[in-house]
Amino acid sequence: KAGVTQTPRYLIKTRGQQVTLSCSPxxxxxxxxxxxxTPGQGLQFLFEYFSExxxxxxxxxxxxxxxxxxxxxxxxxxxxxxLGDSALYLCASxxxxxxxxxxxxxxxxxxxxx
Amino acid sequence: xxxxxxxxxxxVVHEGDTVTLNCSYEVTNFRSLLWYKQEKKAPTxxxxxxxxxxxxxxxxxxSILDKKxxxxxxNITATQTxxxxxxxxxxxxxxxxxxxxxQGTELSVKP
Numbered sequence: 001k002a003g004v005t006q007t008p009r010y011l012i013k014t015r016g017q018q019v020t021l022s023c024s025p026x027x028x029x030x031x032x033x034x035x036x037x038t039p040g041q042g043l044q045f046l047f048e049y050f051s052e053x054x055x056x057x058x059x060x061x062x063x064x065x066x067x068x069x070x071x072x073x074x075x076x077x078x079x080x081x082x083l084g085d086s087a088l089y090l091c092a093s094x095x096x097x098x099x100x101x102x103x104x105x106x107x108x109x110x111x112x113x114x
Numbered sequence: 115x116x117x118x119x120x121x122x123x124x125x126v127v128h129e130g131d132t133v134t135l136n137c138s139y140e141v142t143n144f145r146s147l148l149w150y151k152q153e154k155k156a157p158t159x160x161x162x163x164x165x166x167x168x169x170x171x172x173x174x175x176x177s178i179l180d181k182k183x184x185x186x187x188x189n190i191t192a193t194q195t196x197x198x199x200x201x202x203x204x205x206x207x208x209x210x211x212x213x214x215x216x217q218g219t220e221l222s223v224k225p
Contacts, residue, residue: 033211043157043202043215056210084150090156094211102148103211105156 002027004106012112018079021109030105032074033103035067037088038097046089049074060091080109086113116141119218120203129183130222131193137203138139138185147179147186150202160188162218193223 001096005024013019027034033056034046045058049068066076072093078085092103118139129134139147148166150157161170163179163186170177174193179186190197200220204213 031211033213035213035215042217043204043213045212045214048211056212058212071155092211092213102159102162103206103213104159105150107156 004091006091006106006109007059008091008109009102009107010033010110012114013081015081015083015113017024017081018077019081019111021078021089021091021111023074023076023091023093023106025091025106028105029041029095030072031091031094031096032068032072033092033094035077035090035092036060037090037108038086043090046076081113083113085111087111115197116202116207116214118214120219122219123217124220124222126222126224127193129194131223132189132191133193133221135188135190135201135203135221136185136214137187137216139203139205139214139216140184141207141214143208144181145206145208148204148206149177149186149188150204152200152202152218153198159203162206164177190221194219195223195225197221198223199215203204 007022031050033048037043048056052068063079068074088108090108092105122135149160157218161177166181174191177188200218
């Protein structure tokens with residue numbers, strides 16, 4: 001079974017621009033979560049989608065948004081980019097919405113904001 | 115505020131040594147605790163622990179959870195250079211798929 005895939009793998013943007021990242025979960029997985037990883041803050045939860053609905057949201061400003069499509073693929077959007085948004089963005093998928101399911105991570109998208 | 119704390123933050127050992135990594139947590143709505151290994155890429159899943167006192171083993175790695183004292187340990191015996199990585203502890207909350215991560219322990223195994 002193919003793992004979680006994320007595109008693009010690397011991205012360079014300038015302040016004020018917006019960016020869209022994509023995540024395709026493992027086949028059959030319906031839940032997708034997004035995380036931001038930085039050296040200073042570590043891994044922080046952004047949001048989770050299940051069946052096209054956002055079920056949970058972390059403590060990030062409204063510039064961070066996401067959505068999920070009927071095929072479970074998810075996109076994350078960051079508007080009005082700031083230097084501090086430079087990070088590795090990871091997405092994770094799991095089969096169902098139940099809390100006991102293990103989350104499997106994709107390779108991440110490395111975003112650099114100049 | 116929910117938090118997960120790992121110790122030590124970094125560790126240097128020699129091949130063949132045994133290491134113990136610690137993870138303590140203070141969260142509301144605890145569901146389970148997970149360990150991940152992260153090299154220069156995505157975190158890879160190691161263990162999920164839900165019940166207290168039951169050891170999970172995979173080869174040279176093992177882990178156990180103490181829900182009364184709110185901590186978990188990850189043991190690696192007979193370490194190898196390939197064990198060099200950041201080991202992440204995360205707590206899964208009852209509300210959906212939110213994982214709260216610790217800062218990670220950076221393990222370096224020297225030949």
